[in-house]
Amino acid sequence: MARETPAGDLRLANLTKKFGAFTAVDDLSLTIPQGSFFALLGASGCGKTTTLRMIAGLEEPTSGQVLLADRDIARLRPYKRPVNTVFQSYALFPHLDIFENVAFGLRRRGIRSVDQQVRQMLSLVQLDGYERRRPAQLSGGQQQRVALARALINHPQVLLLDEPLGALDLKLRRQMQIELKRIQTEVGITFVHVTHDQEEAMTMADTVAVMNAGRIEQLGAPAEIYEFPATAFVANFLGQSNLIAGEVAGGNGGEILVTAHGGRFSVPAARARSNQGPVHLGVRPEKLHLAGTAAQVPAGCQYLDGTVSDASYVGVSTQYLLRTGWGTEVSVFAANSGAQQRFVPGDRAVAYWDPRHSFLLGRRTGEDDRTSPVLDEPVGASS
Amino acid sequence: MSALAHVSTASGQPASPPPAAGPGRHRFLPYLLLLPGAAWLFLFFAVPLVQLAAASLYDPNGSLSTGYALTWAFGNYPTALQAYWPQFGRSFLYAGIALVLGLLMGYPLAYAIAQKAGRWKNLLLVCVVAPMFTSFLVRTLAWKTILSDNGWLVGLLRDVHLLGPDGRLLATPVAVVLGLTYNFLPFLVLPLYASLERLDYRLLEASSDLYASPLKTFRRVTLPLSMPGLIAGTLLFFIPATGDYINAELLGTPNQYMIGNVIDSAFLVRLDYPQGAALSFLLMSAILAVVFVYLRRAGTEEVL
Numbered sequence: 156m157a158r159e160t161p162a163g164d165l166r167l168a169n170l171t172k173k174f175g176a177f178t179a180v181d182d183l184s185l186t187i188p189q190g191s192f193f194a195l196l197g198a199s200g201c202g203k204t205t206t207l208r209m210i211a212g213l214e215e216p217t218s219g220q221v222l223l224a225d226r227d228i229a230r231l232r233p234y235k236r237p238v239n240t241v242f243q244s245y246a247l248f249p250h251l252d253i254f255e256n257v258a259f260g261l262r263r264r265g266i267r268s269v270d271q272q273v274r275q276m277l278s279l280v281q282l283d284g285y286e287r288r289r290p291a292q293l294s295g296g297q298q299q300r301v302a303l304a305r306a307l308i309n310h311p312q313v314l315l316l317d318e319p320l321g322a323l324d325l326k327l328r329r330q331m332q333i334e335l336k337r338i339q340t341e342v343g344i345t346f347v348h349v350t351h352d353q354e355e356a357m358t359m360a361d362t363v364a365v366m367n368a369g370r371i372e373q374l375g376a377p378a379e380i381y382e383f384p385a386t387a388f389v390a391n392f393l394g395q396s397n398l399i400a401g402e403v404a405g406g407n408g409g410e411i412l413v414t415a416h417g418g419r420f421s422v423p424a425a426r427a428r429s430n431q432g433p434v435h436l437g438v439r440p441e442k443l444h445l446a447g448t449a450a451q452v453p454a455g456c457q458y459l460d461g462t463v464s465d466a467s468y469v470g471v472s473t474q475y476l477l478r479t480g481w482g483t484e485v486s487v488f489a490a491n492s493g494a495q496q497r498f499v500p501g502d503r504a505v506a507y508w509d510p511r512h513s514f515l516l517g518r519r520t521g522e523d524d525r526t527s528p529v530l531d532e533p534v535g536a537s538s
Numbered sequence: 539m540s541a542l543a544h545v546s547t548a549s550g551q552p553a554s555p556p557p558a559a560g561p562g563r564h565r566f567l568p569y570l571l572l573l574p575g576a577a578w579l580f581l582f583f584a585v586p587l588v589q590l591a592a593a594s595l596y597d598p599n600g601s602l603s604t605g606y607a608l609t610w611a612f613g614n615y616p617t618a619l620q621a622y623w624p625q626f627g628r629s630f631l632y633a634g635i636a637l638v639l640g641l642l643m644g645y646p647l648a649y650a651i652a653q654k655a656g657r658w659k660n661l662l663l664v665c666v667v668a669p670m671f672t673s674f675l676v677r678t679l680a681w682k683t684i685l686s687d688n689g690w691l692v693g694l695l696r697d698v699h700l701l702g703p704d705g706r707l708l709a710t711p712v713a714v715v716l717g718l719t720y721n722f723l724p725f726l727v728l729p730l731y732a733s734l735e736r737l738d739y740r741l742l743e744a745s746s747d748l749y750a751s752p753l754k755t756f757r758r759v760t761l762p763l764s765m766p767g768l769i770a771g772t773l774l775f776f777i778p779a780t781g782d783y784i785n786a787e788l789l790g791t792p793n794q795y796m797i798g799n800v801i802d803s804a805f806l807v808r809l810d811y812p813q814g815a816a817l818s819f820l821l822m823s824a825i826l827a828v829v830f831v832y833l834r835r836a837g838t839e840e841v842l
């Protein structure tokens with residue numbers, strides 16, 4: 156999209172929010188380019204809503220700045236900010252009907268003829284005919300769509316969405332995702348989108364930030380974060396990873412050698428976040444492949460051997476757990492393409508991977524293997 | 539990405555809104571629950587009301603000693619109105635001014651207790667209700683002391699020249715209105731508090747997020763959502779205040795007498811039952827008319 160307008164980037168600078176002694180948002184600094192789709196992911200209670208509230212002006216930062224087009228708006232009253240929010244709790248006005256709820260922002264700005272815009276917006280969220288209902292007469296998903304329409308209709312510079320699609324069924328959610336993405340690119344609104352749906356974040360966002368305990372652990376394009384996570388938290392929060400505890404045993408040219416549980420592995424230096432001391436060797440489950448014997452492992456690949464301890468069929472793939480000699484269970488996702496050998500629990504097998512698909516993360520001394528939560532849904536398998 | 543592409547073409551027709559739900563099944567239960575209250579109302583309200591209506595149409599020339607005859611003397615009404623219209627007017631005027639004062643004090647008070655008081659909430663509520671632990675009469679007598687000519691308040695007002703050197707508060711309309719305001723304030727504050735307590739602050743946040751200044755938020759969100767409490771409170775304040783006679787009696791003079799004082803004396807001093815009854819009915823219908831108009835207007839959102 157062409158950007159003739161002066162850059163209206165949203166910038167957070169050292170933004171901090173403390174509730175008493177508790178730090179909810181800790182020295183957050185990031186830039187969200189105008190018109191981009193920014194997704195904020197993170198475990199419950201990590202400070203996502205608090206961050207949005209500071210951007211909206213509903214929470215005063217303890218310190219730091221919120222800059223919109225290089226203007227510090229951190230102390231501007233919320234109603235003076237060109238920012239709208241889709242609230243996690245919807246916060247629809249119970250005394251107004253759906254039409255008036257959606258028209259609220261336009262009317263407060265003194266716009267008289269709202270009729271056409273409101274109807275257009277309602278049909279966008281597929282609520283035509285519901286104009287005269289009260290919020291209490293709608294289902295949760297319908298209320299959520301009203302909340303969306305009520306914020307979108309104002310075409311703000313920045314739209315903050317706090318889990319705006321959480322209450323919708325899969326089909327409707329996909330439709331809304333498409334609509335949101337379309338509006339965002341057409342109108343050029345900056346979206347800051349909080350979601351628990353990793354797939355949603357990955358498919359929609361230009362940039363994904365993974366938050367943990369008030370800090371951003373990693374920020375980048377979805378594929379970048381997924382393929383090369385920066386921390387063990389990110390590696391297991393966004394999708395799953397098998398993280399095997401090891402020690403760096405030296406390097407040779409472009410490779411870093413790692414010893415782990417008696418085995419020796421190598422990782423390309425470009426895929427290492429740490430090149431000394433204790434490390435986690437990480438491989439995504441779908442990057443692991445199973446073979447019956449070490450002899451079947453293709454040249455250039457590395458492998459672990461063990462016993463298949465669980466095999467669950469989930470349609471598009473089969474998820475195996477392979478118990479290694481030292482007792483850790485690694486996950487392996489094998490696509491059900493029909494080309495692969497099937498394994499049943501009890502089979503001896505080896506899991507192999509291309510070293511270019513592995514990555515190396517720093518590890519605190521004493522920390523053990525970290526494997527993903529067992530039998531979690533893999534990213535991409537739900538659609 | 540593939541998921542997005544699939545669904546984009548398969549947009550289903552939006553379902554037309556289903557009709558709103560009907561009433562529940564327990565049809566007789568509500569009536570059963572109404573029974574005790576209804577019986578009470580019938581015995582102690584409806585029956586005396588009919589009796590009073592009859593009394594208002596008694597022969598005006600009768601007396602307690604000679605006995606009354608029901609002569610359908612509708613003339614009692616114009617006669618009573620002609621004699622006592624100033625007291626009528628005064629009742630509504632004083633109660634109206636007191637209501638305005640009460641709202642000016644009571645709304646912010648209720649709002650502060652409900653939304654801002656935090657852990658002081660209960661204590662403040664007790665403070666609002668505490669005066670009711672003493673009798674209405676005692677409280678009004680206390681005001682007599684506060685407003686008395688040699689009390690500190692009059693002294694202070696004289697010192698700052700808000701009152702002339704021999705100006706007074708007691709025995710003036712000011713005293714009666716202040717008394718009314720004070721005595722009925724809790725009836726205004728409590729229902730308002732109940733409404734404002736339930737007000738979700740997140741709605742106020744949403745409103746301010748949607749470009750409404752604090753003033754607009756008050757007008758468009760807070761006020762409409764507190765309407766039930768506001769209506770209940772104003773009625774609970776205004777109706778008894780209009781019929782009140784204690785405040786005028788204790789804090790005013792016959793020049794400040796309200797219609798309640800006249801009815802009081804018709805029944806208890808002059809023993810003119812037909813006139814007392816006629817005045818009571820006049821007062822009741824006047825209040826009903828005011829309330830009806832008020833509810834009609836306040837009940838629709840457009841009025842605000």
Ligand SMILES: Nc1ncnc2c1ncn2[C@@H]1O[C@H](COP(=O)(O)OP(=O)(O)OP(=O)(O)O)[C@@H](O)[C@H]1O
Pocket residue numbers: 174177179197198199200201202203204205206243
């Ligand atoms: N007003 C407050 N007073 C004290 N602590 C608060 C307040 N608001 C939030 N917190 C705390 O700050 C932390 C971050 O809260 P926040 O609402 O930002 O989480 P979140 O990331 O949005 O979580 P979720 O995904 O569950 O919505 C939480 O631990 C929460 O308990």
Ligand SMILES: [Mg+2]
Pocket residue numbers: 203204205243317
């Ligand atoms: Mg939240």
